[in-house]
Amino acid sequence: MIPRPPFALSVDRHTPVLVQGITGRAGQRHACMMRDAGTSIVAGVSARADARPVDGIPVFVDCASAVAATGAVASVLLVGAAQVLPAVSEALAAGIRLLVTPTEGVPVHDAVEIRNRVDAAGATWIGASTPGMAIPGEAKLGFLPDVSLAPGPIAMASKSGTLSYEAGFRLVQAGLGQSAWIGVGGDPVKGTRFADLAPWLARHGRTEAILLVGEIGGNEEEDFAQAIATSGLDKPVVAIIAGRTAPGGVSMGHAGALTWGSFGTWEAKRAALADAGVNVCATIDEAVQALARSLGR
Amino acid sequence: MFLFEHDAKSLLQAFGVAVPLGCWVGADGALEGVMPAGPLIVKAQVAAGGRGKAGGIRPAADAVAALEVARVLTAAPLAGHAVAGCRVEQAIAGATEVYLSLTLDASRAQVQVLASDHGGVDIESAAPDALVREWAPINAAAIAAAVGRAAQRLSPASREAVADAGERLAAAFVGLDAQMVEINPLFVLPAGEPARWLAADAKLITDDNALYRQPVLCRLVERAATRYPEAARKWRHGCDYVVVDPTGEIALLTTGAGLSMMLIDELRAQGLHPYNFLDVRTGGLRGDPQRLVDVLGWMRDGTQVRVLLVNIFAGITHLGEFARLLVQAMDTVPAFSVPVVARLAGPGFDEAVEVLGARGFKVETDLARAIDAVRHELASPDVRVPGVLQ
Numbered sequence A: 001m002i003p004r005p006p007f008a009l010s011v012d013r014h015t016p017v018l019v020q021g022i023t024g025r026a027g028q029r030h031a032c033m034m035r036d037a038g039t040s041i042v043a044g045v046s047a048r049a050d051a052r053p054v055d056g057i058p059v060f061v062d063c064a065s066a067v068a069a070t071g072a073v074a075s076v077l078l079v080g081a082a083q084v085l086p087a088v089s090e091a092l093a094a095g096i097r098l099l100v101t102p103t104e105g106v107p108v109h110d111a112v113e114i115r116n117r118v119d120a121a122g123a124t125w126i127g128a129s130t131p132g133m134a135i136p137g138e139a140k141l142g143f144l145p146d147v148s149l150a151p152g153p154i155a156m157a158s159k160s161g162t163l164s165y166e167a168g169f170r171l172v173q174a175g176l177g178q179s180a181w182i183g184v185g186g187d188p189v190k191g192t193r194f195a196d197l198a199p200w201l202a203r204h205g206r207t208e209a210i211l212l213v214g215e216i217g218g219n220e221e222e223d224f225a226q227a228i229a230t231s232g233l234d235k236p237v238v239a240i241i242a243g244r245t246a247p248g249g250v251s252m253g254h255a256g257a258l259t260w261g262s263f264g265t266w267e268a269k270r271a272a273l274a275d276a277g278v279n280v281c282a283t284i285d286e287a288v289q290a291l292a293r294s295l296g297r
Numbered sequence B: 001m002f003l004f005e006h007d008a009k010s011l012l013q014a015f016g017v018a019v020p021l022g023c024w025v026g027a028d029g030a031l032e033g034v035m036p037a038g039p040l041i042v043k044a045q046v047a048a049g050g051r052g053k054a055g056g057i058r059p060a061a062d063a064v065a066a067l068e069v070a071r072v073l074t075a076a077p078l079a080g081h082a083v084a085g086c087r088v089e090q091a092i093a094g095a096t097e098v099y100l101s102l103t104l105d106a107s108r109a110q111v112q113v114l115a116s117d118h119g120g121v122d123i124e125s126a127a128p129d130a131l132v133r134e135w136a137p138i139n140a141a142a143i144a145a146a147v148g149r150a151a152q153r154l155s156p157a158s159r160e161a162v163a164d165a166g167e168r169l170a171a172a173f174v175g176l177d178a179q180m181v182e183i184n185p186l187f188v189l190p191a192g193e194p195a196r197w198l199a200a201d202a203k204l205i206t207d208d209n210a211l212y213r214q215p216v217l218c219r220l221v222e223r224a225a226t227r228y229p230e231a232a233r234k235w236r237h238g239c240d241y242v243v244v245d246p247t248g249e250i251a252l253l254t255t256g257a258g259l260s261m262m263l264i265d266e267l268r269a270q271g272l273h274p275y276n277f278l279d280v281r282t283g284g285l286r287g288d289p290q291r292l293v294d295v296l297g298w299m300r301d302g303t304q305v306r307v308l309l310v311n312i313f314a315g316i317t318h319l320g321e322f323a324r325l326l327v328q329a330m331d332t333v334p335a336f337s338v339p340v341v342a343r344l345a346g347p348g349f350d351e352a353v354e355v356l357g358a359r360g361f362k363v364e365t366d367l368a369r370a371i372d373a374v375r376h377e378l379a380s381p382d383v384r385v386p387g388v389l390q
Helices: A025-036 A064-072 A083-095 A108-121 A161-173 A195-202 A220-231 A267-276 A284-294 B006-014 B063-075 B142-150 B157-173 B207-212 B217-225 B229-237 B257-269 B290-297 B321-333 B347-359 B367-379
Strands: A016-020 A040-045 A072-075 A098-101 A125-126 A132-135 A138-143 A151-156 A178-183 A209-215 A237-242 A279-281 B020-024 B040-045 B057-060 B084-090 B096-105 B111-115 B129-135 B179-187 B197-199 B201-208 B240-243 B250-254 B276-279 B307-313 B339-343 B360-366
Touching: A016 A025, A016 A064, A016 A083, A025 A040, A025 A138, A040 A064, A040 B217, A072 A083, A072 A138, A083 A098, A098 A138, A108 A125, A108 B207, A125 A132, A125 A178, A125 A195, A151 A161, A151 A195, A161 A209, A161 A237, A161 A284, A161 B084, A161 B257, A161 B307, A161 B339, A178 B257, A195 A220, A209 A284, A209 B257, A220 A237, A220 A267, A237 A267, A237 A284, A237 B257, A267 A279, A279 A284, A279 B020, A279 B057, A284 B250, B006 B020, B006 B040, B006 B084, B006 B157, B006 B201, B006 B217, B020 B063, B020 B201, B040 B063, B057 B063, B063 B084, B096 B142, B096 B157, B111 B142, B111 B157, B129 B142, B142 B157, B157 B179, B157 B197, B207 B217, B207 B229, B217 B229, B229 B240, B229 B290, B250 B257, B250 B290, B257 B276, B257 B367, B276 B290, B290 B321, B307 B321, B307 B367, B321 B339, B321 B347, B339 B347, B339 B367, B347 B360, B360 B367
Parallel strands: A016 A040, A016 A072, A072 A098, A098 A125, A151 A178, A151 A209, A209 A237, A237 A279, B250 B307, B307 B339, B339 B360
Antiparallel strands: A132 A138, A132 A178, B020 B084, B040 B057, B040 B084, B096 B111, B096 B179, B111 B129, B179 B197, B179 B201, B240 B276
């Protein structure tokens, strides 16, 4: 097994970011939206030989030339599911240190291969099947809606995009914003798991409390519960877990959201998190109120 | 996708995994394959474990008896799960039962090999020291080697069988883009039998995301769409739809897996009855209402459905565009005439309110207010016959 490098994330408005697949429908639109949110989008990469700049962003034929010309260190990969593995490999070879892959539907055996390559390169991978990550007020790498983002004291970590939009929206409405928002994504094998974030969250100065947005399937919530103690994370953690009443044996939209027997169930996650001192809430509103209380507001 | 035992065995056989002779008997009594000679066992096909304890595995002396047992088993749900059909299988006597599984360990991004001299039981309740564990990267040779290492730590009588089975299961795991293959029990046969081992039961979970490169699984999903309705819908229509309560009153047009699941949980906690889970993936509609037309068509099967709740928190979707597609879809499925409550948030909201308001749909920005509106619709006397097309 390749040893996992610790999760590292230093992203701000000066971090040079490139967009792979920038000439696609999603690539064009979101490159501009990320830039509007403050992100330094310095380059795009497109396989099209005749690619022209996208709204002033220079487009290169491959990652190596984009990195050589712009010094990009992070990449948002807006490519099809079957292209994620080759696109990640290209980015790693060009020296990219942070990869965000929003694409849904990456085969899980591909994800295993991607993770091993990312780990071997000592890089950081967020995704797949994620709306991305953001440091509100600094930069956004992905799709996170602006109405749900505001600078603040709460770190959000989420498997589900839309559920985190809703939770983020209500945090902002309640006058609480985010110190960081990391969509780990809904796939079973992924670049960054909840537990990988625990040591980073423990040290992250601007984070005063944590909202974990989990869902049934897999064992990430259980692993995170264990990591709370081993990482010395002593900030308040509040969790919501979707799928309490979902039927077993069926993938609930996310490839990772599949329970069988007692594995991956809501109750198993609730119990593990509660044992670790996490406040597991039944509704989004309860979670927002619990976070406000934990910060003395 | 959680494969039924019968289909799992057919798929594994192609990789040289030996299984007892058997056939499928559908809920309608239709036979797939050849009925073996008795004595037989009849095994209910459900997408859940623990069916033996629930009475889902029964002996039958011959084919006539087996068909009768299958009729009884398919007539009622087993431990809450609908029985899609039965596998009728040759009964095997005199075998030793061991355990072998390959599971994708998502945390290590490796394959976990689990083996035990004690098969046939619920492995989660087995004593930890009765289990042998190994890990391997995802390639067939490495997985087979890991099973070989595990086998060396089992009793001498089962080593050879487990190592041999492991080689075939490893090829199947990689070849089928599997997330789990479990043989419990693996029958180790006495010396003198033509085969050294048989997979008496088989659990196989494959990756829906890899269907595009799995032609055999694709054909199965196409052919047995009623057995795998969720996978078939995802394959054909690009969205996830699960009927969570056939008697539910609230049809849900929602996007995003987590938010859709959470909405169902919260509705139920309030004593309401959602009909379905849906991740329609509004971001993938690309200007075509067809997926919405399909979804609204499926919802007509919900005979108790009395209101449609739309909940879209848009990240990449433009709500104005979505609203126009929804109206087009409702026009295409005019028979779906229940009242509509829409909760929308995100870019294009004002445009969506204009488009949907013109059709008399209630639009809310706040989810709690939308749920109140749903409650109001359910409480109001309804002149329409629930879910029925006018």
